[in-house]
Amino acid sequence: MELTRELANKVVESKWADIPSSVRNEARRSFFNWLGCTIGGTRHEASETALALACAFTGPRQATAIGTSHRLDIFHAAWVNGISSHVFDFDDTHLRTVIHPSPPIAPAILALGEYRPVSGADFIHAFALGIEVACRIGNAVCPAHYNIGWHSTSTAGVFGAAVAVGKLLGLDQQQMAYALGLAGTQASGLRENLNTMGKFLHPGHAARDGMTAAFLAQRNFTASERILEAPRGFANVLSQERNLDEILDGWGSRFEVLVNTYKPYPCGVVLHPIIDACLHFAREEGIAAADVESVRLQVNFLVQEVTGKRHPQVGVDGKFSVSHCVAVSFIDRRVEEDQFTDGRVLDPQVVALSDKVVVAVDPGIAADEVRMELVLRDGRRLTRHVEHALGSLKQPLTDAQLEEKFRRLCADILKPQQIDRLVEYCTTIVELPDVERIARTAAVS
């Protein structure tokens, strides 16, 4: 059987009992992390702009623009919530492909859960399948696909959204193959936009288009049934290298959500071990910014390539500036959204400390690792080796840390009792009779 057909069949045939409890739990954690990022992300100019446009043209008020007081039709809700979830660069990361799996998928099925009854178990089942499909398609074409310039979060994510929505709509095998064909023909998103709001559009776009693909397929709107493997299909056209075996090998025994990760800091993931080291010195050893003579880092090459910008001029660029992150770690002793404002990246004290950061690439250093030497004004030299950053696969955020992150992101937006209830819902989601209550509770009244 052909690949796309076989993948469609696997999704259609998948049963809740086929999903191991570890997978269910990790999908639950992914959703919890996504929900907090999305609620927090509503207070960003890009989210507000997208919401205003959606409100002007929305259809029936079927679903919640979460973290706001607005209701939208399910397609606009998926679009807006997809955008909000990505604005802080705080969402989940499938490290192998650099895909952020939840932002294109969760908004689509959460909106659907306000349109028709979806139990918590069905939701987590569809969500896990969506992540599985998106990340496996990503595995098949990355890194070549990403390297040439595709933002794999949306190009692979649109397939994930389509199958997750399609699973909840109860598509048959033929329709599921169409849904994949219609998803692939809408795959888009260029990394050229990564330092702009254009980037945030990508998961919203993928969530809405994946949903469109599934709804059209449900109505037997036809499409290629070979979108993944055909000579003019997704893998050949959007990547110069590919390994299509990745898409089905070990299906049902190996699960990609188990290698999903969650960030403790809202900035480039390769900076996380460095921030860990800096916060250790600042908080645990009481080193003040004024004590620092220089900060010498031995880093993975990605730190230099992705975050080498020395003097960012706008807040968002601080998220991909190693020197800025070091500086605010010492000065503010925390790395949250407030550390990436325009004012913070231009602050003279921050800029001065940034200039004391020296970065050396070391081929022996992994992406979640750093060796740091701190030279103090009094001549002391302190060293620290972070082997695995907080939030990495080897040092994942605990449930308590995820909850703390969630509460921090929601604190200024929802009432305490709403936050408590959402924590409870996200903890017990697989037992909930419906997920509508989650979206409703995440609305600003």
Added chain:
Amino acid sequence: MELTRELANKVVESKWADIPSSVRNEARRSFFNWLGCTIGGTRHEASETALALACAFTGPRQATAIGTSHRLDIFHAAWVNGISSHVFDFDDTHLRTVIHPSPPIAPAILALGEYRPVSGADFIHAFALGIEVACRIGNAVCPAHYNIGWHSTSTAGVFGAAVAVGKLLGLDQQQMAYALGLAGTQASGLRENLNTMGKFLHPGHAARDGMTAAFLAQRNFTASERILEAPRGFANVLSQERNLDEILDGWGSRFEVLVNTYKPYPCGVVLHPIIDACLHFAREEGIAAADVESVRLQVNFLVQEVTGKRHPQVGVDGKFSVSHCVAVSFIDRRVEEDQFTDGRVLDPQVVALSDKVVVAVDPGIAADEVRMELVLRDGRRLTRHVEHALGSLKQPLTDAQLEEKFRRLCADILKPQQIDRLVEYCTTIVELPDVERIARTAAVS
């Protein structure tokens, strides 16, 4: 100045007086052709399916789903009308790039013309600019871009829709650059879907997304200002070969709409010279299907490559079957939508005559040319050389032929007085105070 910025500036600075009358007239003809195709195309399963989905989720009833009794918000109207305009493979063709220029652009600005006042002159101005931008971007990346598998109609068309809508919204230079950046990051559409309804989705998708790009840009939603030329921009990522000079060379003196063409028959354009020759024999020389012993064709290689399918099983495949088109030309003595039903491609008489067609590729034959030898049962041999097919650049449809095509497409859908009025509006469009009246008149009451 960088390319994308300069293109944005050209569009913003363009004045109606800069558009020569020949260009205005050809843009008018393109729109007239598009309008007929779209009205006729509403009676297709794909259009009906898309419309049903749009009706279920539409926002404010701002714009007409033309050829129907439904009103939709402007984004859904652009989407549905974009799909309807493409379902018959009867729309316009920019032969160099194989882009169908109008379907992604006209639906977006016609919908906009029902949302805010747009004069006929402003409409044709924006439309000509949209076609110019889409086809020039196509010229820059085709044929490599098309050959690898991109459906250039939508991938280039989304830029055309964005600038046309952006022009009518009065975007400034910065915003127009953002609109291009947001359009490019939504560019999609795979040729793998060409024999499915997925193909028809492409121009609707491009129309809606180009409009989204312009509306977001108007609200200063930021994007890369180098989407065309950047290493990870559109031209590099979506094509293995490119010539970016095509985008601005001769701007304002050379116009791509002047090389736009319109089809007399709703099928693959490379079949048109062959149909011309067959209809000549059938109609002018009175040759009956029963007289035909064999039909020998010397053709351009594209005929074999694109339309070589011998025994299509579904109607739509007949549009890309040379043998089917020869057979129905003799049997039905016309080539309209009725010749491409499932029943027609499976008709035993059609199949029998199809088997008498012999195709030989001749490297000396152009794409709009054919040499035909007709062998009759009585032993006679008739030959015909069509140098330039009807509808080709050298033998364009006359205004009268365009009108006949328009009237035929609308005949079963609109009332005679509606059709008369639309013909009048499309003839005098540059003098109309608004284009809203066109859309309103194209509604089924």
